[in-house]
Amino acid sequence: MTKNKNLLSWGLVAAVLLFVAVSAFAPRTSTRLGRGATAIAADRDLTPDDIEAALKTYMPSGRHDDYIMFSSGGHAGQVFVIGLPSMRILKTIGVFTPEPWQGWGTGAQDTMDILADGAVDGIEITWGDTHHPALSETGGEYDGQWLFINDKANARVALIDLKDFETKQIVKNPIAINDHGGTKVTPDTEWVIEGGQYATPLGYEYAPISDYADSYRGMVTFWKFDRLAGRIDKSASFAMELPPYWQDLCDAGKKVSEGWVVCGSFNSEMATGGIEDGNPPFEAGASQRDMDYLHIINLDAAIRVARAGQTSDINGFPVISLERSIAENLLYLAPEPKSPHGADITPGGEYIVVSGKLDPHVTIYSWAKIQSSIRAGNHRTDSYGVPILPFDSVVEAQVEVGLGPLHTEFDNQGYAYTSLFLEPAVARWTLGGPYERLHPEKGWQLVQQIPVHYNVGHLVTAEGDTVSPDGKYLVSLNKWALDRFANVGPLLPQNFQLIDIENNGDAMKLLYDMPMGIGEPHYAQIIKADKLNPWEVYPEVGWNPTTGTIDEHAVMLGEERVERHGNTVEIFMTAIRSHFTPERIDIRKGDHVIWHITNVERAYDATHGFALPGYNINVSIEPGEALSFEFDATNDGVFTYYCTEFCSALHLEMMGYLQVRP
Amino acid sequence: MTPLLNRILGPRIPEEDFKKRPFRYLLPNLLFTLAAVSLIISVFFPFWRMDLKAPQYPRGLELIAYVDHIGGDVEELDLINHYIGMRPLQEAAKFEMSIAYYVMSVFALFLLAGTVIHTRWTAWLSLPAFLFPAAFILDMRWYMREFGMNLDPKAPLSSSVDPFVPTILGEGEVAQFTTLGYVDIGFWLALGSSVLIIFALWSHWAVWSPLVRKEEGKSN
Numbered sequence: 001m002t003k004n005k006n007l008l009s010w011g012l013v014a015a016v017l018l019f020v021a022v023s024a025f026a027p028r029t030s031t032r033l034g035r036g037a038t039a040i041a042a043d044r045d046l047t048p049d050d051i052e053a054a055l056k057t058y059m060p061s062g063r064h065d066d067y068i069m070f071s072s073g074g075h076a077g078q079v080f081v082i083g084l085p086s087m088r089i090l091k092t093i094g095v096f097t098p099e100p101w102q103g104w105g106t107g108a109q110d111t112m113d114i115l116a117d118g119a120v121d122g123i124e125i126t127w128g129d130t131h132h133p134a135l136s137e138t139g140g141e142y143d144g145q146w147l148f149i150n151d152k153a154n155a156r157v158a159l160i161d162l163k164d165f166e167t168k169q170i171v172k173n174p175i176a177i178n179d180h181g182g183t184k185v186t187p188d189t190e191w192v193i194e195g196g197q198y199a200t201p202l203g204y205e206y207a208p209i210s211d212y213a214d215s216y217r218g219m220v221t222f223w224k225f226d227r228l229a230g231r232i233d234k235s236a237s238f239a240m241e242l243p244p245y246w247q248d249l250c251d252a253g254k255k256v257s258e259g260w261v262v263c264g265s266f267n268s269e270m271a272t273g274g275i276e277d278g279n280p281p282f283e284a285g286a287s288q289r290d291m292d293y294l295h296i297i298n299l300d301a302a303i304r305v306a307r308a309g310q311t312s313d314i315n316g317f318p319v320i321s322l323e324r325s326i327a328e329n330l331l332y333l334a335p336e337p338k339s340p341h342g343a344d345i346t347p348g349g350e351y352i353v354v355s356g357k358l359d360p361h362v363t364i365y366s367w368a369k370i371q372s373s374i375r376a377g378n379h380r381t382d383s384y385g386v387p388i389l390p391f392d393s394v395v396e397a398q399v400e401v402g403l404g405p406l407h408t409e410f411d412n413q414g415y416a417y418t419s420l421f422l423e424p425a426v427a428r429w430t431l432g433g434p435y436e437r438l439h440p441e442k443g444w445q446l447v448q449q450i451p452v453h454y455n456v457g458h459l460v461t462a463e464g465d466t467v468s469p470d471g472k473y474l475v476s477l478n479k480w481a482l483d484r485f486a487n488v489g490p491l492l493p494q495n496f497q498l499i500d501i502e503n504n505g506d507a508m509k510l511l512y513d514m515p516m517g518i519g520e521p522h523y524a525q526i527i528k529a530d531k532l533n534p535w536e537v538y539p540e541v542g543w544n545p546t547t548g549t550i551d552e553h554a555v556m557l558g559e560e561r562v563e564r565h566g567n568t569v570e571i572f573m574t575a576i577r578s579h580f581t582p583e584r585i586d587i588r589k590g591d592h593v594i595w596h597i598t599n600v601e602r603a604y605d606a607t608h609g610f611a612l613p614g615y616n617i618n619v620s621i622e623p624g625e626a627l628s629f630e631f632d633a634t635n636d637g638v639f640t641y642y643c644t645e646f647c648s649a650l651h652l653e654m655m656g657y658l659q660v661r662p
Numbered sequence: 663m664t665p666l667l668n669r670i671l672g673p674r675i676p677e678e679d680f681k682k683r684p685f686r687y688l689l690p691n692l693l694f695t696l697a698a699v700s701l702i703i704s705v706f707f708p709f710w711r712m713d714l715k716a717p718q719y720p721r722g723l724e725l726i727a728y729v730d731h732i733g734g735d736v737e738e739l740d741l742i743n744h745y746i747g748m749r750p751l752q753e754a755a756k757f758e759m760s761i762a763y764y765v766m767s768v769f770a771l772f773l774l775a776g777t778v779i780h781t782r783w784t785a786w787l788s789l790p791a792f793l794f795p796a797a798f799i800l801d802m803r804w805y806m807r808e809f810g811m812n813l814d815p816k817a818p819l820s821s822s823v824d825p826f827v828p829t830i831l832g833e834g835e836v837a838q839f840t841t842l843g844y845v846d847i848g849f850w851l852a853l854g855s856s857v858l859i860i861f862a863l864w865s866h867w868a869v870w871s872p873l874v875r876k877e878e879g880k881s882n
Contacts (some may be wrong), residue, residue, distance in 0.1 A: 577741055578818075603738045604721075650745070650818050 053511040056500060059086040067462055067473060069526045070133045070147055071496075073097075076519025077128035079149055079160065084462075084473050084526060087498055087514040095158045095167050096128025096151050102166070103609070103620035107629040110546035111167075118156050118170035120177070121204055129153040131522040132183055132249070136225075140187035140254045140467030144531035146230075148183040148192050155179040157194050157223060159232055163535050164545055164622075171232050174317035175202040175239055176219050181250040181263050185225070187467070191299065192223040192232065193252060195263045199244030203315035212272045213383070218242035219319070220250060220263060220297065222306075230548065238306040238318040240325055243384050244270060245293055246286065249342050249407075252299075254467050255349035257367045259300035262352050266339040268292040268382075287358060291335035291391070293382070294343060294354055296370060302330045326385050332374060333382060335391040337363055342407040346416075347467050350433060351396060355405035355418055362405050362418055362429070364444070366396035397444040401427035406457060407523075409464030411471035413504050414438030415447065417464075419456040419476065425449040426459055426476050426499065428508055439504055448506035452497050453513070455480040458523040461501065470528065474499040474508075477521055485515050493517035536604045538624030551626035553596040570594045575608040575621055575643070576601055578650035585658045589636040598626040609644025612658065618644060636662040672780035673873040686869055691777040693862030694788075698773040700855040701791055705729055705766055707848035709798055710830070714739070716838045725751070727802060728848065729762040746837075747817025754805040769794060773855075776862065780870040785863055792859045795852045799845075803830055 041051055059065065065083030068090070073080055077097030081090045094104030094111075096118060105115045105126075118125055128151030136146035147160040155173035160166065173179060173194060181195015199216040201207040207215035224236035246267035253260035271285025279285070302320060305311070305328050311318035325331040336343075337356030340363075344353045352365040373394050379387035404422030411417070414435035418427045428450075430436070432443025441447055458477045462470035481495040493515035500509040538545065542554025555572040560581040563570045569591045574581050575598070587593065599608050599621035611618045615631045642655035680687050710727040711734075726733040732751050740750045772787040779787065811825045823837055834841040 578745075601741075603741070648745075653818070 049509065053500075053509065057085045057087065057498065057512045059083075059088070064529065066529055067470075067526050068529050068532060069460070069475060069524050070135065071477075071516075071521045071524035072130040072133050072149060073518060074131075074494075074520030074522055075127065075129045075153070077130055077151070078519065079130060079133060079147065080516075080518065080521065081165065082496075082514075082524075083529075084475070085498060085511065087496065087512050091165060092518070093160055093165055093167065095130060095149060095160065096125070096154075096156065096170070098126060100618050101620065103618060103627075104167070106619070107612075107617035108619045108627045109629050110544070110627065112629075114167060114170055114546070118151075118154070118158075118172055120154050120172060125154055125156075127153075128156065128158075130158075130519075131180065133523060133525050134183040134185045134192070135525050135527055136189040136227075137185055137187055137466065138189070140258075142463055142466055142525070142527045142531060143189075144527060144533065145227075146189070146225075148185065150179055150182040150194055152178060152180050152197065155194070155196070157183055157192060157232065159225075159230075161230060161545075162532055164538070165534060166545055168546065169231050171223065171234055173221055173239075174315040175204075175319060176200070176221070177204050179221075181220065181247050184250055184252050184261075186252045186299070187254050187258055189225050189227065191252075191303075192225050193250050193261060194221040194223060195247050195250040196220060196242070197246055197248065199246060199267075202241065202319065203317075209272050212244060213270055216244040217322070218244050218247045218265070220247065220261070220295075222299065222302070238302075238311060238320065239314075240297065240302060240320045240330070241312075241322045242295065242331070243268075243293075243322065243382065243386060245295075247295060248340065249344075251343050251345045251352070251465070253349055253367075254345060254347070257345060257349035257352075259298070261297045261299045262343045262345065263295040263297070264336060264340045264343040264354060265292050265295060266341070266357070287339050290338055292337075292339060293333040293388070294336040294340075294352070294365065296332040296334060296374075296389070298330050301328060305330065322384055322386070326387075329374075331386055332370075332379075332389055333386050334365065334370065334389040334394050337361065341405075344408040344410075344465065346431060346435070347410050347469055348434060349467075351431070353408040353416060353418070355408060357404060357406060357421070360403055360405070361398040361400050362408060362416075363395060364397045364399070364432075365394050369394045369396065397432060399429050399444050399446060401429055401446055402449055407459060409459060409461040409474075410469045411461055411464065411474075411501055412438075412469050413471055415501075415504075417459055417461060417474055417501070419459040420449070421455055421457065423449065423451070424453075424455050424478070425451050426456065426474065426508070428501070428506075441505075448508055450499060450508045450510065452476040452478055452499075452510075453480075453484050453495060454478055454482055460524045460526055462526045463528065464526070472500075472502050473526065474501045475524060475526070477524060479520065481515065484513050488517070494520055496521075537602060537606075538622060541600050541602070541624050542598050542626045543624045544626055545622075551596075551598075551628075553628055554626040555596055555598040555600075557600050568592045568594065571596065573597045575599045575610065575654075577606065577648040578643075578654040580610070580641070580643070580654065580656050583656035585656065586661070587633055587658070588661050589633055591633045591660075592630070593633055594628065594630050596626065596628045597621055599623055606647060607645045608647050608654070610641060611644045612639060612641045614639050620645070633660050636660045670779060670781060670783050672783075672870060673877050674780075676873075690862050690866035690869060693858050693865060694773050694776040697788075697791065697855040697858035697862055698770040700851050700858060701766060701773070701794065702770050704848040704851035704855070705763065707851060708733070708846040709848040709852070710802060710843065711846050712828075712830075712841050712843045714839050714841050716840075718838075726846075729766065729798070730759050732759075745817060745819040746823040747814030747820050748809055749812075749814075751809075754809060755801060758801060766794075773859070773862075776866060780866075781874055784866055788859045788863060792856045795849055795856055798849070798852070799830070806830055 067084035069082040071080045079093040094102045098105030100106045130149050131152045134148045135142045155176040159169040161168045176196050180197035184193040196219040199218050221239040224233045226233040245265035248264040250263035267286040269288045273282040275281040336354045337359040339357045340354045341357045342355050354363045373389040402420040402423045406419045408418045428448045429446045430441045436443040456476045456478050461474045462472050476497040478495040481492045496514040498512040542550045544551035561572050569587045601623040607622045639658040708726045712725040714723040724734040769791040776784040806828045810827050830843045
């Protein structure tokens with residue numbers, strides 16, 4: 001009887017909620033709900049909270065998401081574009097890994113060249129471990145123009161153009177073999193920060209690990225971004241040598257702290273491992289001390305030093321030596337509790353939030369206090385001579401948020417959100433100082449912990465690392481999914497959880513679980529969708545997406561031809577619904593083939609693919625795009641090339657024969 | 663002046679009467695000028711449009727006819743049309759479009775001539791401009807019929823779409839497309855010109871026919 005009563009009251013609540021929500025969301029459509037809706041809720045055992053979550057995330061067909069999230073693809077080496085609040089994947093962007101749908105690195109010459117720029121010391125790398133995407137900013141706000149992302153495994157940085165969502169450049173760090181602390185951008189995207197991680201001899205040299213303290217070094221690289229050219233300008237970039245403390249994430253100062261950069265670190269013990277020799281393993285050795293070092297870098301001064309040429313040359317790249325940094329007052333350290341993982345600067349730049357991974361607190365440093373401590377001078381130094389600011393002189397507050405705090409982002413209500421790996425949960429806590437008036441609670445205190453499923457790494461809030469976060473949504477990037485989804489074998493998807501943070505106080509609510517079965521994404525950034533203004537089709541027929549101009553080998557309708565110069569055959573082809581021109585190509589074994597294709601379509605979504613079997617070629621030619629590829633016709637036979645995008649009713653007929661005579 | 667030219671130009675404005683009733687003489691001139699201006703301006707505006715809708719074109723497609731060119735989604739329409747074997751739209755009315763500017767300028771000059779010619783020649787000279795809107799529609803209809811009825815039998819979809827005459831005014835249907843054809847600003851300007859011509863000729867007749875008859879009576 002009680003059970004029935006319960007069911008009845010739940011049903012009633014659900015019905016009322018549905019009615020109210022639907023009336024609010026769709027005032028112009030019929031607000032009359034069929035009895036079916038409550039029956040479905042009862043049948044599927046949905047609570048009122050479930051129904052509310054469903055109503056907040058459901059997108060009717062054709063409606064677009066309010067926010068777009070750019071997520072790293074982890075060791076998929078790619079970037080995923082995801083709509084919020086629906087949590088639908090909109091696109092995969094090939095970055096460090098070949099991606100056949102986009103024709104990224106599967107033949108098209110320009111894409112092969114960009115990937116080749118990411119070779120490490122002459123060795124081709126066909127994957128990456130993408131970690132931290134960074135949207136370009138103007139005045140500390142996302143401007144929706146560019147996206148940067150680093151490859152932790154090989155210390156590389158890629159640049160994606162948000163006009164066509166394609167990768168335009170990969171730069172290999174000339175001094176580091178791995179990185180972690182990037183990418184982050186300065187408030188006007190003049191510099192892209194790539195922090196290092198595991199210390200090595202710089203310039204991929206050899207030195208025995210017994211020389212660790214003398215020969216191994218950390219680093220941070222500042223890549224100059226030339227917005228006009230739309231490229232990172234390697235020749236105007238530089239790096240700074242740092243002590244071998246295993247620097248972790250960096251962040252760029254903003255507003256009051258603009259012109260400075262901070263980076264955490266987690267092996268100030270300078271542990272060198274060697275469990276096989278009876279030494280403490282890294283996990284223990286690097287966790288001995290109660291404090292590691294927050295690195296505080298005067299970027300503006302470092303730029304002056306680099307521009308004055310006061311740098312050393314390592315592998316052809318200008319590097320400010322540690323001695324020079326100390327002499328020029330470019331670098332300070334501040335103790336930070338224990339093996340921290342994030343150093344995140346508040347929207348106004350007044351505070352740095354550090355999470356001591358092995359300490360249940362977040363530690364908040366005051367920018368004003370750091371500046372007065374620097375001015376006070378007379379500091380003790382570490383073994384390399386880097387000045388250490390006394391902990392008590394720079395700390396503003398410590399907030400006990402829970403176990404395993406990692407990363408912090410912010411909202412528009414004066415709250416900070418910290419991921420708690422061990423709980424696992426997301427903590428909402430209050431900022432003090434100028435943020436105190438934004439929320440009803442006192443500053444520097446824990447407000448709510450919301451459980452997440454499970455083992456959260458990064459979290460991200462809407463525009464949460466800009467000077468004006470939007471609040472509204474938080475995504476918890478969970479490393480373990482365990483029981484959240486159907487078992488798909490021993491390798492499980494990660495779990496992105498969408499959390500509603502719109503209301504203040506302890507009102508955070510879990511809205512949605514999104515399985516991510518493609519890689520292990522690390523960090524993501526969320527931008528208001530209307531800030532993005534990508535092309536629908538390339539601006540003109542014959543457009544080369546890499547150069548951003550008309551391609552010199554663009555083929556216009558009526559100009560299709562095959563030219564032979566000795567053993568080189570050059571094919572000029574157009575693609576339009578539903579045929580390639582030419583459709584028959586006759587060559588000889590041993591010919592070198594240079595193949596140009598232009599998609600002469602102007603219609604939205606009229607993309608053609610081009611696959612050539614046997615020669616490992618698949619390209620994607622979007623409307624207006626011109627591209628080229630080359631190969632040696634080493635095998636004779638008859639090869640059927642065809643369009644790989646279902647472009648029209650006569651798509652299957654969009655094919656041709658490449659005949660290679662013996 | 664030669665007698666022939668005099669016969670065409672007809673009587674001149676009687677100065678005495680003009681001073682008394684200037685508006686009577688100026689009205690036809692004003693109306694002819696307005697008609698000429700309206701016709702010339704129409705060149706810059708679309709005469710006719712067709713909105714095409716199909717599920718895979720949520721924003722629709724449009725075809726726009728000006729007197730001197732075809733606008734809108736011509737490339738895409740040609741691309742679709744090639745499946746049914748229709749000739750490219752740019753091949754339609756090529757000659758008419760190439761001379762449209764000159765012809766319409768001449769028509770407008772003919773209208774302006776009405777301000778100095780005071781005989782029935784004025785009516786003959788106004789006729790081309792008066793008939794222009796109807797001629798435009800008939801010409802377009804002829805080409806539509808020509809293009810729609812003469813589909814290439816070797817085209818990929820020739821077996822599923824029979825030759826047809828596109829509906830140029832009102833709703834029509836072709837394969838998965840519904841079409842809506844309607845006249846637009848340019849046509850209304852040209853039609854306005856025709857209406858103005860009627861009033862111009864009427865006022866012209868009222869002023870000059872008595873004088874013409876008087877002169878004819880004299881010469882007889």
